[in-house]
Amino acid sequence: MPTALAYQAAAHEVMDRHLWDFVEGGAGDERAVLANVHAFDAVRLRPRVLTGCGEPSTKTRILGRHWRTPIAVAPMAYHTAFDDGGEVSTASGADRAGCPLVVSTFAGRRFADIAAATTIAPWLQLYCFKDRSVTRHVIETAEAAGFEVLVLTVDTPRLGRRLRDERNGFRLPDGVLPANLPPGDFSSPSEHSRTAFDPGLDWTVLDWLRSITALPVLVKGVLAAEDAELAIKAGAAGVIVSNHGGRQLDRAPATLDVLAEIAAAVDGRCPVLLDGGVRRGSDVLAAAALGADAVLIGRPVLHALAAEGSEGVARLLVAVAEELADTMVLTGTASLSDARPELVIGRRQPTVEL
Numbered sequence: 001m002p003t004a005l006a007y008q009a010a011a012h013e014v015m016d017r018h019l020w021d022f023v024e025g026g027a028g029d030e031r032a033v034l035a036n037v038h039a040f041d042a043v044r045l046r047p048r049v050l051t052g053c054g055e056p057s058t059k060t061r062i063l064g065r066h067w068r069t070p071i072a073v074a075p076m077a078y079h080t081a082f083d084d085g086g087e088v089s090t091a092s093g094a095d096r097a098g099c100p101l102v103v104s105t106f107a108g109r110r111f112a113d114i115a116a117a118t119t120i121a122p123w124l125q126l127y128c129f130k131d132r133s134v135t136r137h138v139i140e141t142a143e144a145a146g147f148e149v150l151v152l153t154v155d156t157p158r159l160g161r162r163l164r165d166e167r168n169g170f171r172l173p174d175g176v177l178p179a180n181l182p183p184g185d186f187s188s189p190s191e192h193s194r195t196a197f198d199p200g201l202d203w204t205v206l207d208w209l210r211s212i213t214a215l216p217v218l219v220k221g222v223l224a225a226e227d228a229e230l231a232i233k234a235g236a237a238g239v240i241v242s243n244h245g246g247r248q249l250d251r252a253p254a255t256l257d258v259l260a261e262i263a264a265a266v267d268g269r270c271p272v273l274l275d276g277g278v279r280r281g282s283d284v285l286a287a288a289a290l291g292a293d294a295v296l297i298g299r300p301v302l303h304a305l306a307a308e309g310s311e312g313v314a315r316l317l318v319a320v321a322e323e324l325a326d327t328m329v330l331t332g333t334a335s336l337s338d339a340r341p342e343l344v345i346g347r348r349q350p351t352v353e354l
């Protein structure tokens, strides 16, 4: 079975060095990048026996839609840097695995072409620009293409300081451009973010979004129970526990370590998703046990795309989904709603009581 680790090694062989550093790297000393993976590594599961579990069901329901498996593709900029088909290839690969794709504001292919490549309605990840007319245009284009959900990224007043990219003087490869934004100079993501992103956003941005679109809005980048509460108050349809794959705040917590506190605060009022460091089906089950309704997978999808294109994306996601089913049957977990915190050994109790 082609695992995330195997695709990482395969991508390392074929990818340009600077592009590799852009993908793998994170902010500062990359503490948060490592913390995400280490938190999953530290998990041990407590199997229960003779449960009569039989063939487990990995099905779930998110915002009224049925998912075959609780796995989606995290929003990542510029898939055209890894495969000529870019997000169109990713979307068709993810579709074969039954996984929705969250499409970045900085997608390299047009929203309509991406939507046409999948039977599962894509979601739009949104960066809110200082120029709200551009932001609005991005939303309208995605809506017209049939996108169903907005994911507002809130951990990025500007991009984090990525030391590998600074050392490399990173510039996007020629021809890699955002296909759904007005023309501009995007060659240095970090410099562009400093001029275009709005660092002054507050919770009223959700009111503005609801005034221009009827799509549900998830808030991506929540790491504190208080913010999950505020997100719900502000009208969010869900939260995504994320530290942006360790690319923003170097001293952010591992997402798995704050999941239980956030799930406890949300208390079933909206879906809770998680990303950061999910590499194995057993990671998906651990996240589900600690309160995630679904997870997003980031870097491994780009590795698979770079190594084997659309087929690689499908094979990677199917492998993780099959591992999830294996882990469920071996722990005696018949369905995702049967995955409870007691399944996970460790001190992963809520640390903040609101």
Ligand SMILES: Cc1cc2nc3c(=O)[nH]c(=O)nc-3n(C[C@H](O)[C@H](O)[C@H](O)COP(=O)(O)O)c2cc1C
Residues within 6 Å of the ligand: 022, 023, 024, 036, 074, 075, 076, 077, 104, 105, 106, 125, 153, 220, 242, 243, 244, 245, 246, 247, 275, 276, 277, 278, 296, 297, 298, 299, 300
């Ligand atoms: C190359 C790259 C580009 C990314 N671009 C975006 C983006 O455009 N919007 C966004 O919200 N998050 C972006 N992210 C963060 C991912 O959505 C996600 O939070 C993170 O990669 C998950 O962690 P993982 O890579 O360990 O699975 C990006 C991540 C990477 C690696």
Ligand SMILES: O=C(O)C(=O)c1ccccc1
Residues within 6 Å of the ligand: 077, 106, 159, 189, 244, 247
């Ligand atoms: O690198 C990132 O994490 C990211 O979010 C991004 C945003 C805009 C352009 C390129 C990358």
